[in-house]
Amino acid sequence: MGSITLKKVAKRFGDIEVIPPLDLAINEGEFVVFVGPSGCGKSTLLRLIAGLEDVSGGVIEIDGADATSLPPAKRALAMVFQSYALYPHMSVRKNIAFPLKMAGMDKASIDEKVNKAAETLNLASYIDRRPGQLSGGQRQRVAIGRAIVREPAAFLFDEPLSNLDAALRGNMRIEISELHHKLDTTMIYVTHDQVEAMTMADKIVVLNSGRIEQVGSPMDLYREPANVFVAGFIGSPSMNLITGNAATEEGATTIGVRPEHFHLSMSEGKWQGTVGVSENLGSDTFLRVEVDGIGTLTARADGEFPASLGDTVYLTPDGERMHRFDASGLRMVR
Amino acid sequence: MSTTHTRNAARTMMSPAVILLLAWMLVPLAMTLWFSFQNYSLLSPGNESWAGFNNYKYFLTDPAFSEALVNTLLLVGGVLCITVIGGTLLALLLDQPMFGQGIVRLLVIAPFFVMPTVSALVWKNMFMNPTNGLFAFFAKSLGVTPIDWLGHHPLLSIILMVSWAWLPFATLILLTALQSLDSEQIEAAEMDGASSISRFFHIVVPHLARAATVVILIQTIFLLSIYAEIFVTTGGGPGNASTNIPWLVYRQSLLSYDVGVGSAGGIVAVILANIVAIFLMRMVGKNLDL
Numbered sequence: 001m002g003s004i005t006l007k008k009v010a011k012r013f014g015d016i017e018v019i020p021p022l023d024l025a026i027n028e029g030e031f032v033v034f035v036g037p038s039g040c041g042k043s044t045l046l047r048l049i050a051g052l053e054d055v056s057g058g059v060i061e062i063d064g065a066d067a068t069s070l071p072p073a074k075r076a077l078a079m080v081f082q083s084y085a086l087y088p089h090m091s092v093r094k095n096i097a098f099p100l101k102m103a104g105m106d107k108a109s110i111d112e113k114v115n116k117a118a119e120t121l122n123l124a125s126y127i128d129r130r131p132g133q134l135s136g137g138q139r140q141r142v143a144i145g146r147a148i149v150r151e152p153a154a155f156l157f158d159e160p161l162s163n164l165d166a167a168l169r170g171n172m173r174i175e176i177s178e179l180h181h182k183l184d185t186t187m188i189y190v191t192h193d194q195v196e197a198m199t200m201a202d203k204i205v206v207l208n209s210g211r212i213e214q215v216g217s218p219m220d221l222y223r224e225p226a227n228v229f230v231a232g233f234i235g236s237p238s239m240n241l242i243t244g245n246a247a248t249e250e251g252a253t254t255i256g257v258r259p260e261h262f263h264l265s266m267s268e269g270k271w272q273g274t275v276g277v278s279e280n281l282g283s284d285t286f287l288r289v290e291v292d293g294i295g296t297l298t299a300r301a302d303g304e305f306p307a308s309l310g311d312t313v314y315l316t317p318d319g320e321r322m323h324r325f326d327a328s329g330l331r332m333v334r
Numbered sequence: 335m336s337t338t339h340t341r342n343a344a345r346t347m348m349s350p351a352v353i354l355l356l357a358w359m360l361v362p363l364a365m366t367l368w369f370s371f372q373n374y375s376l377l378s379p380g381n382e383s384w385a386g387f388n389n390y391k392y393f394l395t396d397p398a399f400s401e402a403l404v405n406t407l408l409l410v411g412g413v414l415c416i417t418v419i420g421g422t423l424l425a426l427l428l429d430q431p432m433f434g435q436g437i438v439r440l441l442v443i444a445p446f447f448v449m450p451t452v453s454a455l456v457w458k459n460m461f462m463n464p465t466n467g468l469f470a471f472f473a474k475s476l477g478v479t480p481i482d483w484l485g486h487h488p489l490l491s492i493i494l495m496v497s498w499a500w501l502p503f504a505t506l507i508l509l510t511a512l513q514s515l516d517s518e519q520i521e522a523a524e525m526d527g528a529s530s531i532s533r534f535f536h537i538v539v540p541h542l543a544r545a546a547t548v549v550i551l552i553q554t555i556f557l558l559s560i561y562a563e564i565f566v567t568t569g570g571g572p573g574n575a576s577t578n579i580p581w582l583v584y585r586q587s588l589l590s591y592d593v594g595v596g597s598a599g600g601i602v603a604v605i606l607a608n609i610v611a612i613f614l615m616r617m618v619g620k621n622l623d624l
Contacts, residue, residue: 052521073527085522089540098536099526146526 002028002063002153002186004049009058011044011210018044019210021058026154026188026203031180034190035197036207036233042190043158045207049188050079050156063153073102078147079156082163084139086131086146093118093127096145103150117145120182137168144179154186161196173199194234198222206230228329231256237286239323240297246271252324252332259286259300261318266307269314273297275307289313363604369597376591389598398574398582403606405489406578409496410557410610416497417553418546421504426538428505429512439509446502450562457495458484458567488568488576495563500556504549511545512538554614558607579603 004026011019019041026032034042047053049060051072060068067075078099086095096117100110118124121141131139140160147155157176161169177200180187191197197204198218206213206221206229214226218234225231231239239256247255263269264287273291285305289297299315307313324332373385393399428439445453461468462483470480483491515538523533561580564570570577570585577585583603587596 050525052524072521072525077525079522079525081518081522083516083518085516085518087519087523087537087540089543098523098528102523102527102529102532146522150526 004154004186004188005061005064006049007059007061009045009048009060010056011041011048011053012056017210019048022210022212024205024212024215026186029184029186031177031187031189031200031202032205033197033201033203034188034205034207035194036192036213038192039209040207041210042192042207044210046079046156046158046188046190050077051075076150076153077156078150078152078154079158080140080143080147080160082159084131084143084160084163086139086142088131091128091130092123092134092142092145095131095142096149099146099150113149114145117149120148120179121145136164137172140164140172144176148179148183152185154188157187157189159190159192161191162193169196176200195236198234204234206233208233224331225256225323226331228254228256228325231323231325237298237300242294242297244294246294247324250322250324253327254325254329255317256323256325257297257317258321259298261321262297262299263316263318264299264301264305265314265316266311267314269316271297271315271317273313273315275309275311275313278305278307278309280304287313289315291315366597366600369593370601372594372597374592374594374597376593385594389594390602393586393595393598393602396582398577401574402577402579402582405574405576406558406606408489409493409560409578410554412490412493413496413500413557414550414553416493417500417504418508418549420497420501421508421549422539422542422546424501424505425509425512426534428509443502443506445499446506448499450499451566453499454495454563454566457491457498462491484568485572488572492560492563492567492576495567496557496560500553503553507545507549508542511542515541551614554610555607558603558610579606 006022006024008021008023009019010017010021034045036042044053048055051067051070055068058068059066062075062077087098090098093114096114097110100113105113114127115124118127121144123138123141123145126134126138131142134142143160160176161172164172173196176187176189180200189196189200201218203215204218204221205215208229214221214230216224221230221234225234225239228241232241235258237259239258242255242257243253247253271291271294273289273294276288276290276296278288279286283303285301285303287299287301287305287307289299291297297315299313326332370389371385371387373381373383373388375381424442428435428442432438448456459466464470464480464482464485467480467483469483473480481487519537519541520533523537528536559580560578561584564576564578564581565584568576570581579599580603583596583599586599587593590596
């Protein structure tokens with residue numbers, strides 16, 4: 001239960017092609033994250049899988065069966081919306097029970113399932129309140145509760161954490177990951193936040209203007225980005241992409257060095273630069289270094305690094321972990 | 335607005351409006367109260383005297399009173415049912431994307447701007463007239479005896495006319511409420527397996543409850559005082575079949591020239607309106623602070 005296959009799925013709104021035909025296989029029990037900048041079509045792709053939008057071409061298979069023309073309710077998928085989309089006039093209990101009631105289940109089994117979901121998500125203490133009386137995190141939990149009672153083949157999350165504050169977002173991220181381990185159900189998660197993608201995913205799908213740029217595990221994407229777009233998108237702070245002479249020396253059009261893959265020194269190194277802003281977080285220090293002939297680079301140092309505005313530092317890129325890209329932006333094999 | 339100075343300034347500037355409004359309400363009310371305790375007939379002017387509660391007794395024991403009361407409630411209730419249910423359905427229809435949406439919406443709102451006397455005359459002469467009316471024409475072309483609307487179903491006729499005039503108002507308010515419904519909620523219900531009918535009853539109707547409350551409260555205020563339509567069409571008849579409280583008050587004070595009994599009727603109408611308002615607030619007012 002829970003494998004989803006997209007074959008040549010495309011979406012057009014009038015003359016505008018939002019998603020050119022794409023193929024994607026999602027295995028049973030996987031946590032797949034669609035990530036990309038806003039407007040890249042990741043939410044549209046999720047809505048196509050959910051059945052909330054009709055495909056303009058191609059086939060969607062759920063568990064091997066063609067689901068392209070099935071209505072959303074028949075696809076055995078549950079969705080958590082960005083706005084949570086809780087029903088404001090119903091109590092939490094009724095919200096969670098709604099899909100079961102619509103399925104015509106008897107009252108005793110509904111109660112049992114709702115109570116079980118409430119226990120799983122720790123929301124028993126506010127089960128008789130209305131959504132309007134809950135905090136953002138609690139609403140989020142209710143929305144997830146409404147999804148899990150249906151015991152779907154797969155869960156779809158549409159940027160579920162974007163309305164929460166940073167601390168709560170961190171907690172919910174962990175809770176959703178734990179829920180995935182507990183339920184062992186396929187989850188598809190849409191986000192524009194690459195930190196969420198890196199921390200939660202089994203498999204990341206990087207999208208850019210409707211096209212899939214790369215599919216792979218977080219570490220694959222980090223270690224071997226397939227192209228300049230993925231290289232710049234995955235990793236925080238983002239990779240330094242250098243063109244010009246420094247790149248030509250390496251036999252590439254663009255070279256990429258992650259901030260954490262510089263060796264920093266006050267006395268000697270390959271590139272000499274002047275420190276601009278330095279951000280000291282205690283655990284690491286991020287330096288913005290102005291290097292002549294290359295531009296502004298971001299470099300990370302472990303712990304505290306004793307450089308301040310205007311100091312001269314030397315940067316040496318770690319040759320082993322330098323990424324080289326050709327003229328069309330694709331990764332060059334060594 | 336926290337210093338004494340600004341508070342005083344605000345009071346000073348607001349006072350003309352407040353005083354005017356108070357006078358506007360209190361003076362007629364006080365005069366009506368005073369007249370309702372007087373023997374005051376326009377047939378014998380200059381012979382006013384204290385009447386005690388006789389005017390009230392006369393008005394309330396008039397056999398026409400209970401009929402008028404029932405008619406008033408039927409009129410208000412009937413129009414409310416038609417406009418709220420019809421308005422919801424029309425709003426659902428108008429919410430669909432279609433060609434010429436702007437023009438259609440404008441046309442739907444148009445009846446609200448037709449004054450009651452005009453609309454009643456049009457209904458009386460052009461639609462409901464048993465010989466020349468449009469309804470009679472349709473009936474005859476189907477071979478059915480035309481209905482004498484105003485003669486045989488006077489109250490129903492008036493309910494239809496008033497509903498026609500108020501339907502646009504209800505539609506407009508309910509349409510705006512419908513447009514404020516979060517589309518993700520509908521989609522969530524769709525994912526949850528709700529059919530379009532259960533989506534309507536479980537999601538759309540509860541969402542419209544607050545707007546419907548506003549429609550009901552505002553319309554009730556105006557529907558309790560329906561008068562022009564009756565004046566131009568049935569004249570309260572046949573018999574008392576289409577007499578409501580405002581019409582009865584008019585009949586007592588201006589057709590029977592008895593200002594005292596008319597005033598007493600006016601005060602009774604005010605009390606009745608307040609009773610209805612209390613019931614309404616109890617029933618639907620809780621929707622207003624969800």
